[in-house]
Amino acid sequence: MFLSELYRYPVKSGQAQCLQGSPVGLLGLQGDxxxxxxxxxxxxxxxxxxxxxxxxxxxxxxxxxxxxxxxxxxxxxxxxxxxxxxxxxxxxxxxxxxxxxxxxxxxxxxxxxxxxxxxxxxxxxxxxxxYLPSGYGLNSDRAAFPDGFPLLLIGQSSLDELNHRIGRPMEMLRFRPNLVVKGAQPFAEDGWKRIRIGTLVFRVLKPSVRCIFTTLDPATGERSLDREPLTTLKTFRERDGDILFGQNLAADGAGWLEVGMQVEVLE
Known part of the structure; x- marks a missing residue:
């Protein structure tokens, strides 16, 4: 498995920046x-x-x-x-x-x-x-202006499986991840607790709850008339009323991430 894509969003809800590498610290990717x-x-x-x-x-x-x-x-x-x-x-x-x-x-x-x-x-x-939402992470964990957590990871195979079920491609940026991982089975990230990318260790804190935001085309801002991908996600990714896709993370310490780095599941 390896880190295939890296994104940050300097302004909350603004356009994504596709990165080749980035420092990582307490608040996630630098400038996110x-x-x-x-x-x-x-x-x-x-x-x-x-x-x-x-x-x-x-x-x-x-x-x-x-x-x-x-x-x-x-x-x-x-x-x-x-x-x-x-x-x-x-x-x-x-x-x-x-x-x-x-x-x-x-x-x-x-x-x-x-x-x-x-x-x-x-x-x-x-x-x-x-501070992070109550019950998640360590007392030392912090976040700037994301909805709740400093980092979001999605497996490329998870999006591929979703697209197969929908019958047309959905862009990864609809889900606004920071880290995209290739080489894992679909939704393998659901079972991860700790991973290492390069020299950095990340804790997997909770699944990401998805909302109407995902129905917006990231290039045009137009909303899907059929409410995809939420419509299909609801059929197989709903848990206790929440639609889940991707995992929220926090980093242990500071370091550097770069596209192509190997991803190792520690726990």
């Missing part, structure tokens, strides 16, 4: 979901579930460490990383509330004009990251 768009009024997070146009937001880090945002028809803007202890704004991600630095009025105006809604852009420095 460290930024988030929130409602100006109440700090509640925005995602493609209700705002599918966020899928057109392209983000990357510049050589100087700034965030470069691009939108079709609206050009680009550079955003400096705000000071970790200044311009703090209360935000909400599902049931979690935290205070994180606001990225300023210029980018807020730029995004608000595009969305037609008053929004702010916020950043999550490591020292302000969230």
């Amino acid at each position: 979901r460290r930024w988030m768009v929130v409602e100006q009024e109440n700090g509640r997070f925005l995602t493609q579930r209700a705002w599918p146009q966020l899928g057109h937001l392209k983000a990357c880090e510049s050589d100087s460490g700034e965030l470069l945002l691009e939108l079709p028809g609206q050009g680009s803007i550079r955003v400096a990383v705000p000071d970790a202890d200044e311009a703090l704004r209360g935000v909400t991600v599902w049931r979690d509330t935290l205070r994180v630095p606001d990225a300023g009025d210029e980018v807020a105006g730029w995004l608000s004009q595009w969305l037609g809604k008053a929004v702010r852009l916020v950043h999550c420095p490591e020292q302000r990251a969230r």
